[in-house]
Amino acid sequence: MNCPLKKRWERRKDARPQELLAAALDLFVEKGFAATRLDDVAARAGVSKGTLYLYFTNKEELFKAVVRENVVPVLGEAEGIVEAYEGSTVDLFREIVLGWWERIGATKLSGITKLMMAESSNFPEVTQFYHDEVIRRGEAMIARMLERGVQRGEFRPVDIHQATRVICSPMIMLMMWKHSFSTCRQDQVSPEDYLNSFVDMFLHGMIAQPSR
Amino acid sequence: MNCPLKKRWERRKDARPQELLAAALDLFVEKGFAATRLDDVAARAGVSKGTLYLYFTNKEELFKAVVRENVVPVLGEAEGIVEAYEGSTVDLFREIVLGWWERIGATKLSGITKLMMAESSNFPEVTQFYHDEVIRRGEAMIARMLERGVQRGEFRPVDIHQATRVICSPMIMLMMWKHSFSTCRQDQVSPEDYLNSFVDMFLHGMIAQPSR
Amino acid sequence: MNCPLKKRWERRKDARPQELLAAALDLFVEKGFAATRLDDVAARAGVSKGTLYLYFTNKEELFKAVVRENVVPVLGEAEGIVEAYEGSTVDLFREIVLGWWERIGATKLSGITKLMMAESSNFPEVTQFYHDEVIRRGEAMIARMLERGVQRGEFRPVDIHQATRVICSPMIMLMMWKHSFSTCRQDQVSPEDYLNSFVDMFLHGMIAQPSR
Amino acid sequence: MNCPLKKRWERRKDARPQELLAAALDLFVEKGFAATRLDDVAARAGVSKGTLYLYFTNKEELFKAVVRENVVPVLGEAEGIVEAYEGSTVDLFREIVLGWWERIGATKLSGITKLMMAESSNFPEVTQFYHDEVIRRGEAMIARMLERGVQRGEFRPVDIHQATRVICSPMIMLMMWKHSFSTCRQDQVSPEDYLNSFVDMFLHGMIAQPSR
DNA sequence: GATGAATGAGGCTTCATTCAT
DNA sequence: CATGAATGAAGCCTCATTCAT
Numbered sequence: 001m002n003c004p005l006k007k008r009w010e011r012r013k014d015a016r017p018q019e020l021l022a023a024a025l026d027l028f029v030e031k032g033f034a035a036t037r038l039d040d041v042a043a044r045a046g047v048s049k050g051t052l053y054l055y056f057t058n059k060e061e062l063f064k065a066v067v068r069e070n071v072v073p074v075l076g077e078a079e080g081i082v083e084a085y086e087g088s089t090v091d092l093f094r095e096i097v098l099g100w101w102e103r104i105g106a107t108k109l110s111g112i113t114k115l116m117m118a119e120s121s122n123f124p125e126v127t128q129f130y131h132d133e134v135i136r137r138g139e140a141m142i143a144r145m146l147e148r149g150v151q152r153g154e155f156r157p158v159d160i161h162q163a164t165r166v167i168c169s170p171m172i173m174l175m176m177w178k179h180s181f182s183t184c185r186q187d188q189v190s191p192e193d194y195l196n197s198f199v200d201m202f203l204h205g206m207i208a209q210p211s212r
Numbered sequence: 213m214n215c216p217l218k219k220r221w222e223r224r225k226d227a228r229p230q231e232l233l234a235a236a237l238d239l240f241v242e243k244g245f246a247a248t249r250l251d252d253v254a255a256r257a258g259v260s261k262g263t264l265y266l267y268f269t270n271k272e273e274l275f276k277a278v279v280r281e282n283v284v285p286v287l288g289e290a291e292g293i294v295e296a297y298e299g300s301t302v303d304l305f306r307e308i309v310l311g312w313w314e315r316i317g318a319t320k321l322s323g324i325t326k327l328m329m330a331e332s333s334n335f336p337e338v339t340q341f342y343h344d345e346v347i348r349r350g351e352a353m354i355a356r357m358l359e360r361g362v363q364r365g366e367f368r369p370v371d372i373h374q375a376t377r378v379i380c381s382p383m384i385m386l387m388m389w390k391h392s393f394s395t396c397r398q399d400q401v402s403p404e405d406y407l408n409s410f411v412d413m414f415l416h417g418m419i420a421q422p423s424r
Numbered sequence: 425m426n427c428p429l430k431k432r433w434e435r436r437k438d439a440r441p442q443e444l445l446a447a448a449l450d451l452f453v454e455k456g457f458a459a460t461r462l463d464d465v466a467a468r469a470g471v472s473k474g475t476l477y478l479y480f481t482n483k484e485e486l487f488k489a490v491v492r493e494n495v496v497p498v499l500g501e502a503e504g505i506v507e508a509y510e511g512s513t514v515d516l517f518r519e520i521v522l523g524w525w526e527r528i529g530a531t532k533l534s535g536i537t538k539l540m541m542a543e544s545s546n547f548p549e550v551t552q553f554y555h556d557e558v559i560r561r562g563e564a565m566i567a568r569m570l571e572r573g574v575q576r577g578e579f580r581p582v583d584i585h586q587a588t589r590v591i592c593s594p595m596i597m598l599m600m601w602k603h604s605f606s607t608c609r610q611d612q613v614s615p616e617d618y619l620n621s622f623v624d625m626f627l628h629g630m631i632a633q634p635s636r
Numbered sequence: 637m638n639c640p641l642k643k644r645w646e647r648r649k650d651a652r653p654q655e656l657l658a659a660a661l662d663l664f665v666e667k668g669f670a671a672t673r674l675d676d677v678a679a680r681a682g683v684s685k686g687t688l689y690l691y692f693t694n695k696e697e698l699f700k701a702v703v704r705e706n707v708v709p710v711l712g713e714a715e716g717i718v719e720a721y722e723g724s725t726v727d728l729f730r731e732i733v734l735g736w737w738e739r740i741g742a743t744k745l746s747g748i749t750k751l752m753m754a755e756s757s758n759f760p761e762v763t764q765f766y767h768d769e770v771i772r773r774g775e776a777m778i779a780r781m782l783e784r785g786v787q788r789g790e791f792r793p794v795d796i797h798q799a800t801r802v803i804c805s806p807m808i809m810l811m812m813w814k815h816s817f818s819t820c821r822q823d824q825v826s827p828e829d830y831l832n833s834f835v836d837m838f839l840h841g842m843i844a845q846p847s848r
Numbered sequence: 849g850a851t852g853a854a855t856g857a858g859g860c861t862t863c864a865t866t867c868a869t
Numbered sequence: 870c871a872t873g874a875a876t877g878a879a880g881c882c883t884c885a886t887t888c889a890t
Contacts, residue, residue: 049882618798
């Protein structure tokens, strides 16, 4: 407290892993898992190559730490929202989709999703981890939301399992496009327009018709 | 004709690239672009590594040839169907989706789509080629189909551009799941169920409500 | 035969692995297993680093090939001699010890023995291989020789198993000294004198006393 | 004395090197010189890596200290015994061999001998030190014992120099086996049986035949 | 005295591409 | 046409040693 020098030092020590994770996130998103060189991660974080290995056992653990630190918490929040929501499920759906867009889709974190879709088959251990920590939980959360809508009579009764996947698809695809062919397209997709179309179509397809 | 030996040779000369392309397709689908080793391609085709370079300038050209040979023709057929179709657009939609599933989605060609989504950012030239030859044409075809439905009063008026993308998403995702996390999931997605859910939801969301 | 150019080429191709093995043998003997850099092996053989991997999967396989090519055949010969010998076992003993000295002890192959004694605990797979292919066979051969002497009444009855090891010890040690502290000693051990002392002591210790 | 705190500190200061040396001994024996990581030594001693460098200039000096602290004193005792012995040289021989076995061969110190035989050529300075401090003195002691036996008419006259080495061989080998191929062998050598065989053979080979 | 974060050279291994035959 | 030996640039990871605190 009264020792600013030491404090600076400690702050640095504690901050170091965060700096490394930030650099790693940037590069994983930019290049993908295999094509990211640890040299570059270190260079971007302003440290030497060896320093990385003080904090992370190897490339795969570094990646897992990036996911744990950045993606998993957002998922936790979303789970909390679904659990505690009090309004209509239509509103909840909008809330989740837009919240996801703000916290993941529109940020560089979308690159993690893309990366996992892209390279999972080449890195089984990382894949298993991501599947357990992210995909399974994410799908469960969406499924719970759909069930809520059906139970409350707001949504048509549908195959929850399949509907979950159908719903996730456009969201995942939006992230993938951002990191795939965006350089080729002048007619940049407006994510907002795309999301509106998606929500619109989905609700048209799901909402229980009052009479009929 | 009267020279069987020479003829066999000539046939071989023509056949050779096909064997190479078949081997390359298998391996690109299995491993992805970067992780496919030309050694393995040559070995699977039963030729030496150098032989590959007699027919293809480099790895990227080999991949482009695979796409040209396998994916592009299917796209041409679909374009023809849309152009010439005479029934309802709802039926046309089902025709296109199922035809796509039979010719691409259910075959190893789905791996090419997955691969491009995955690795495009690391190989700009390949990406540009694929975008021009496949994506642009594919989206145009879908868009034309939607326009047809709207013009004939079968579909609600929607933003064609966005709707095209929303519609493509579940189909692309179905291909990606096949090649991404399939090893992690016991609850193998039934593609047929998934497609039915998708068509059902889409048509519910698109079909113009008669009265209301 | 009438194509010297091609012949030269083929000779080179066939000779290459031998050149690599020769270079590897030199360096393994000089530096040990862990301290031998594959760069140096390649350089000494006059090829690039990558070339090594055309012929040997990795460092351990390279080493195993060195052993198979150089040590194992000598062992085979010795086994043949023991099997077919017709003279006295005392003479056979001298024959084996001196033959071993000429073919292994006095050559750089002695370095392989030293290396294995030295580094075995750090490279379990190589160790297992060497134990199975060299040590087990070598001890079996010595044991057979001792049994022969005992059965023919030339040697005192002794614990064959232990005696085998006691006998091998001075021979192994002679090889180890050559590669251990030789740089420290001006009073170079004369291997011949040492071997004479050894044979002399051993026979004094083993020969069955006629009367007594 | 009246300052227990300070005293504890001072004791610690003296004790610290002992703890470090103990940890270093364990690891050098277990892994060898090159393969022992100073990280591990520090961890086993419960200190930080940097602390090692407060007490020892570098890895080589650490090793030399381990030898000085553990091996050299035992040698000194043996020298004393040989100098002062009053019984028969045959008994002295047994005394020395068994004493060596109890104090060195059967303990982890045997690993130091093995390590030096194994890695000496890669670390010239350490080697020179070990040769001067251990090998030269050890051989001199054995030689003196043999001379004593010959002078007193108990042993046949032999080349003392060579006999010394022949005698040392089985003892050194026994240590090396313990640390080399022990994992490969189910038929664990019984050191006691081996030593009995060795003493038996040696004395048969050395003892002056009374008449004849 | 003690710490432990940081370094950076060095080793093994991979693979697209070339070229002499 | 076809071969396949050879290359060499990279990439991941290790570890003895230093030094600011």
